[in-house]
Every structure is written in C-alpha cells, then in structure tokens.
Amino acid sequence: MYALKELGKYTTLLYQALRSSTEFGTYRKNLFHELVKVGYDSVPIIILVGIFTGSVMTLQSAYQLEFAFIPLSTIGAIVSESILIELAAVISGLVLAGKVGARVATELGTMRVSEQIDALESMGFNSVSFLVVPRVLAGILMFPVLYIVASVFGIGGGLAAGYFSGSVPPADFLKGARMFFYPWNVVFGFLKSFVFGFIITTVACYKGYYAKGGAEGVGRATTEATVMGCIYILLADFILAALLL
Amino acid sequence: MKLSNEVKVGITVLLAVVVAIVGFRFMRDIPIFRQSMEISATFDRADGISSGSLVYIQGVRVGSVNRIALTPETRVNIRMRIDTDVPIPRGSIARLTSLGIVEGKSIVIELGTSDQFVEFGEEIEGIYAETMMEVLGQRGEELGDDVSNAIYELNMFLRQLNETLNDDARMTLNETLNNVSSTTGKVAEILEGKQQEIDTAIESGSRMLSQLDTLITDSRPQVEALMETIEKNIAELEGVRIELESAASNFNEILEKINRGEGTIGLLVNDPSMYENLDSLTIELNNLIKGINENPGRYLRHMSIIDIF
Amino acid sequence: MIEIKNLTKSFNNNLVWEDVTFRIDDGDTIAVIGRSGCGKSVLLKHINALLYPDSGEVLIDGENIHALDYVSQRKLRQKFGILFQGSALFDSINTFENVAFPLRYFTKLSESEISDKVMQALTYVNLEGAAKKETSELSGGMRKRVGLARAIILEPKYIMYDEPTSGLDPKTADEINELITAMAERLNITSIVITHDMHSVLQVADKVAFLDEKKLSWFGTLQEMKNSEHPRLVDFITASEYQIKSNQYT
Numbered sequence A: 001m002y003a004l005k006e007l008g009k010y011t012t013l014l015y016q017a018l019r020s021s022t023e024f025g026t027y028r029k030n031l032f033h034e035l036v037k038v039g040y041d042s043v044p045i046i047i048l049v050g051i052f053t054g055s056v057m058t059l060q061s062a063y064q065l066e067f068a069f070i071p072l073s074t075i076g077a078i079v080s081e082s083i084l085i086e087l088a089a090v091i092s093g094l095v096l097a098g099k100v101g102a103r104v105a106t107e108l109g110t111m112r113v114s115e116q117i118d119a120l121e122s123m124g125f126n127s128v129s130f131l132v133v134p135r136v137l138a139g140i141l142m143f144p145v146l147y148i149v150a151s152v153f154g155i156g157g158g159l160a161a162g163y164f165s166g167s168v169p170p171a172d173f174l175k176g177a178r179m180f181f182y183p184w185n186v187v188f189g190f191l192k193s194f195v196f197g198f199i200i201t202t203v204a205c206y207k208g209y210y211a212k213g214g215a216e217g218v219g220r221a222t223t224e225a226t227v228m229g230c231i232y233i234l235l236a237d238f239i240l241a242a243l244l245l
Numbered sequence B: 001m002k003l004s005n006e007v008k009v010g011i012t013v014l015l016a017v018v019v020a021i022v023g024f025r026f027m028r029d030i031p032i033f034r035q036s037m038e039i040s041a042t043f044d045r046a047d048g049i050s051s052g053s054l055v056y057i058q059g060v061r062v063g064s065v066n067r068i069a070l071t072p073e074t075r076v077n078i079r080m081r082i083d084t085d086v087p088i089p090r091g092s093i094a095r096l097t098s099l100g101i102v103e104g105k106s107i108v109i110e111l112g113t114s115d116q117f118v119e120f121g122e123e124i125e126g127i128y129a130e131t132m133m134e135v136l137g138q139r140g141e142e143l144g145d146d147v148s149n150a151i152y153e154l155n156m157f158l159r160q161l162n163e164t165l166n167d168d169a170r171m172t173l174n175e176t177l178n179n180v181s182s183t184t185g186k187v188a189e190i191l192e193g194k195q196q197e198i199d200t201a202i203e204s205g206s207r208m209l210s211q212l213d214t215l216i217t218d219s220r221p222q223v224e225a226l227m228e229t230i231e232k233n234i235a236e237l238e239g240v241r242i243e244l245e246s247a248a249s250n251f252n253e254i255l256e257k258i259n260r261g262e263g264t265i266g267l268l269v270n271d272p273s274m275y276e277n278l279d280s281l282t283i284e285l286n287n288l289i290k291g292i293n294e295n296p297g298r299y300l301r302h303m304s305i306i307d308i309f
Numbered sequence C: 001m002i003e004i005k006n007l008t009k010s011f012n013n014n015l016v017w018e019d020v021t022f023r024i025d026d027g028d029t030i031a032v033i034g035r036s037g038c039g040k041s042v043l044l045k046h047i048n049a050l051l052y053p054d055s056g057e058v059l060i061d062g063e064n065i066h067a068l069d070y071v072s073q074r075k076l077r078q079k080f081g082i083l084f085q086g087s088a089l090f091d092s093i094n095t096f097e098n099v100a101f102p103l104r105y106f107t108k109l110s111e112s113e114i115s116d117k118v119m120q121a122l123t124y125v126n127l128e129g130a131a132k133k134e135t136s137e138l139s140g141g142m143r144k145r146v147g148l149a150r151a152i153i154l155e156p157k158y159i160m161y162d163e164p165t166s167g168l169d170p171k172t173a174d175e176i177n178e179l180i181t182a183m184a185e186r187l188n189i190t191s192i193v194i195t196h197d198m199h200s201v202l203q204v205a206d207k208v209a210f211l212d213e214k215k216l217s218w219f220g221t222l223q224e225m226k227n228s229e230h231p232r233l234v235d236f237i238t239a240s241e242y243q244i245k246s247n248q249y250t
C-alpha cells in the first residue's frame, strides 16, 4: 500500500516534469549548471573508475587464464567486451549514484525543508520545471557521455595494465578487442547508461523533492536516494539484459 | 581563464563524441580518415566468420569483414573492407579458413596473376575450406559405412580369390597382398599413435574449456555441444579403427591360406579386373592414411575460440 | 480581497483545523495568532495553494485558487509576496541575486533597471550595504529583511509573513514590526501576519484571527480583542503580555 503510494507520487512527479519540460526558459540556466555538475565535474572520477576497472579486469583475466590453452588476444576480447557491455555503464552508474544522486537529493531536500521550494512556488515558479527537469535532463544527457569516457579509459587501462605487467602485449589485446567488437554492445551500453542516468536523477529528485522533517529528513532522503538508486540500477541492468540480449 | 558553463559542457560533449567516433571506427577496423577498398566474395557457408573477422593477404592483415548476408541461393555473401595500397588482381581467390589450431576463422585472399585489378565493390571467387573436423563431423557416418562396405566387398572378393587363385598369379598376388597387409598394419599403428595425441590435445582442450566455462557460463551449452561432437567423432574413429583391424586379421588368415596353396585358380585368369579392384582399394586406403597422417592438428581445429562464443 | 470559506484540512487523518471562515479586506493587516503547531503556517499555504484543503475554498479577488489550472494558479500567486518562517533564501546565490531573482524570470528589465530596483528594495529594508554578501553570512534579522525585500520586489498586492519576529532579539523584532507597518502604509499592501508574538500583533494588526482547538476560535478587530472575554483568547494574550513585560524589564 505504502509502496503503491510512493510509486504514484513518483510517477506524478515524472508526469509534472514531462509536462513542464516545455518551459525551457525556466530551466535553461539551471540545465547548463547541472550539465556541468553531472557531466564535466564527474569526468575525473569516471576516468579513475574506468582505468582501474579495465586494469583490474586485465590482470585478473590474465591470472585466471594463465595456464589455459588460449591465445592472449582472448584477454583483450574479454576485457573490452565486458567493459563495453556491462562495466562502463554499471560501475560508473553506481559511482554516480553516490556522487550525483546524493548531491541532488541533498540539494532538493534542503530546499524543501527550508521552504525554498515553497518560496519558488509562491513566486509563481514551476518548481518542478525549475529544479527537477534540468537535473533529470542532465542525467540522461551526460551519463551516456560519461559511459564513453569510462569505456575508453577502461579499455585503455586494460591495455596499459597488460603492457606494464607483461601479461598481454598491446597488439594481442587490441586484436582480441577488435575481433570481438560488436556494435550492438556499444548501443546496449549506451542505452543502459541513458536509463541509469534517468533512474539516478529521478529517484534522487523524488526523494529530495518530497523530503520532510528538517536536517534529519534531508539525511534520510540522501541515504535513500543513494541506496535506492544503486538497487534500481542493478535491477534495471538485469531487466535490460533479459529484454534485449 | 574562467570557462562558462556552456563552454564546459560543450568541451565535454565534443570530446566524448569525437573519442566515441574514432574509437568506434578503430574497433570496427574502419579506417578513421581514409576511404577504403571494398570487395565481396560468396561462399557456401560462413561458419565462424562474423562482422569484424580479419582478412589476410600473405599472412598480413589487410582488412576486416564488413557485412555478411545470405544470398537467394542460400549461399553467403561476405563484404570485406580492404585497407592496403596493394591492388588486388582479378581472379584472386578468397579462402575462408582458419589459420591455426586455436585461432578463429578468417579470410585469406590468394592473389591472382592477372594485370587487371578489382574495383571497389567487385566480387572475387570465394572458397569455403572445410576443416578435417567438419568433414568428420558431417561425413563420419558416411565414411564409416564406406569403409565397412569396402571391407565387405573385399571379403567377398577374397573368398572368390581363394577359390580361383593359380600358381602363376600367386607371385604377383602375394606381392600385392603384402602391400595391403603392411598398409593395413600402418593404419592401425597410426591410429593408435595418434589416439594418444588426440587424447592429450582433447584433455588440454577440455581443461581450457572448463576454465573458460567458469568465465563465460553463457557459452556452456555450446561448449558442451562441442565436446559432444568431438566425443562422437572420436568414437566413430575408434569404430573405423576396429573394423580396419579385423580386416587386417582377415587378410592375414587369407594370406596364410593362400600361402598354403589352397583353392583353385581358373576363375582368376578369367577375371583380370580383380587385380584392378584390389589395387584401387589399396590406393584409397593409402590416401586415407596420408590424410590423417598429414593433418593430425586439424582434429582440434574447430575447437577454436570463435566457435565457443 | 481574500475570502476563506469553510476550510478544513487534515494530514493523514490528523485534523489540523476545520470550518475556518473569515475575510481579509484590501488594505487591512490581519494577524493570525495561535499556539505553535495549531496550523497557522498550514493556513498560509492554503491561501497560496501550496497546500490543498479537504473541503472549503479560498477566493482571491473572487477566484477560487484551488480550482484553477496550474498556469493560472501561478499567475494568481504572483499577487502575493511571502516572507517564510526561515526566510527561505536561495543559498546557492548571494543577497543581491536573491532579491533580483523574481525580476530576472518574470520581467524583461535590463540589467541596470534590475540593479536599480534591487538596491531600492534593499534600501527599503535598510540593507543597502549587504548586497554582495552571501546568504550564509547574514544574521537572522538580516535574512528576514532580505526575504522581505525579495517578497516585495514584484510589487505584490498581498504580502504574507510567517512568524516574522520569531527567533529575533526584541530590538530587531521591533525593527521588523516597523517595516511591516511601513510597508502596509507606504505601498498600500494588504498584509497577513502569522505570529504568536502579541507584541507584534499590537504593533501591526487591524484585525485578529485566533486559531485554537482545531478551529477559528475568535475573529475581530484589535480593539475588540483587547476587550474580549473569550477565556482561551484572554489566556493566550495574558501569557504573552507577561512575556512582553518581562522582555521590557530585562
């Protein structure tokens, strides 16, 4: 019953956001602000995540396949394919659930409990258009961009790790990566990051926008936004894989 | 300099898009800036080839498979992107083959000698080179039947021979039969020798597969199916070997009888085609042995990675 | 003119108040008083349609604000300036931008016109020096005044104050009360002051609405209130008067 009510509120908020997404003038400035915060500012952490994911993948695959009767290029194939189809989207999604989701929920939660949202509404603003729309748009526009960053640095990191550890020569790594490169994997990863961006920002906006109960309420909203964001990402990952693969 | 938000967003998106396009083209093996050559070839089938499979000339990678399409005649048309300055003569042949035991399938272009060169989009001849394993997989049963038929006919013939052999012919016949005998012995020997090699190869193969298995549980059914085919093939080979062995012992028995001078000779004189039959059988057996002897490695060929995925 | 008719509100089956009916005439300053948690802020948010009633209606110049579609509702809201309990300044922008905020989105004024208007409003609340300050650097009284400057920047017809003097020292509270009176006189604004501070009521109000026991317990002019024998109202006033006196002598 409670869950149904939450779902209804969430959907209503999405509907309001969709309806007010036409008021571009209201959120234009905020949109650019958010694009920077979600996209530009997240690039360093995503690069870091990408490099480590890729290099760990390479080292571990090389270790696991050390005595196996297979060509080294297979490691390149495994690493690049895993990164493109799964890791670049999911791991950066989980990281951004913390970074972006927590920030958005805290911002909106604080604005709610300090009556800033009421103040906006009372001035005649559409607070959903002003606050929610630019954040969700920034999420769905920037997550795919960050997916590209994570993929490139993930594969690059894997390549570098193979080279520096001496386990996989770059030529073999690239050969495998290219031999098993299926464009559909990239499309799929892209789609995933798009969905994850939507999930993280909408859940965080929802939790923050309807926060109540002072500072404690904001803390609760932030925690829930992060945790629920992660859970829904994994769930969505599963559903997308079941539907599209 | 302080960047405005618009500029920051612009930089991020632009860089990502450029990197994505370059990376995509690189991964798909599409030359990033240069327009490349495109040719096509039609094959009977395209097992093991996928878009992105590599194309070689004289062992040098020159391009990759672009698109695979089934033709109305249910053959397979494969378009390849070739990125080399060396022109490809008309009459070149594209051979769909595999390069080694564990490598995936690829296309090897054997250059022709014509002084005319293929143009963009032109088609060259395609040959699907079947591997030993595929032959065995498809024809294993047929082959077994053929061998046992041959042996049955041989038995019939020898029974007749037994009745019709004369002294004059005995010398010649002795020689021929000696040949047959040693050939058959070799068959058994080689098969036995190779059996061990095959076993070890399969053992290491299955070890690798089980390791891959833990990594890629998705492909388990395929791997299992593959192992099954391999096992079936081995069993069939075993059958062939046993039959050949029993044939050999039959031979020996008969030779002994012949040596002892049993039977009559009249019919053999009236039937010279017997010699011919016997000879051609020997040649066929020799060929089979040679085939197995020359390409022991091919037993493992279709266990290459590309089939597993 | 604002007419509140038979308004009833409950949250999750907890009744806040029911059947609240009164009228706010143009030019008047109405004080809404009552104990903490009696639903004063909730009433304010109903007048602005930030909350919806279970039953009853609020007519703003004859228009039922809760029955309007969102776009017209937002238009109607622009007749109001609100000073929220915690000032509700936007903490991501500085003082000047907070006051300029409605101008930027709802008018097509040039940058210099905006600057003029903002400085004028800040001067009005005696804060001309604080324009470039971040909101986090402001004291409670200054925050209220910035909130007030922002509330009047679009020259609203009605202005609502939610506990404008709570949490302030008596001196600053007096200054705010003076501002409220000055605003009502100089700009001819109709004011609704929500408060539990009787001192403030005596200084600014023409009429008083007393929310108690989950209803509008008493409504009348300031003079009538002073003479009232409504026991709970008298109770409420005397409790406050003791406070006022003790404030004056300490």
Ligand SMILES: Nc1ncnc2c1ncn2[C@@H]1O[C@H](COP(=O)(O)OP(=O)(O)O)[C@@H](O)[C@H]1O
Binding pocket: C011, C016, C034, C035, C036, C037, C038, C039, C040, C041, C042, C043
């Ligand atoms: N959004 C809300 N959801 C649930 N209860 C609320 C909400 N807003 C106010 N309340 C409850 O309504 C009552 C009146 O609150 P309020 O109007 O803030 O009191 P005050 O008169 O002190 O301003 C309180 O008991 C409060 O808990």
Ligand SMILES: [Mg+2]
Binding pocket: C040, C041, C042, C085, C162, C163
């Ligand atoms: Mg209140």
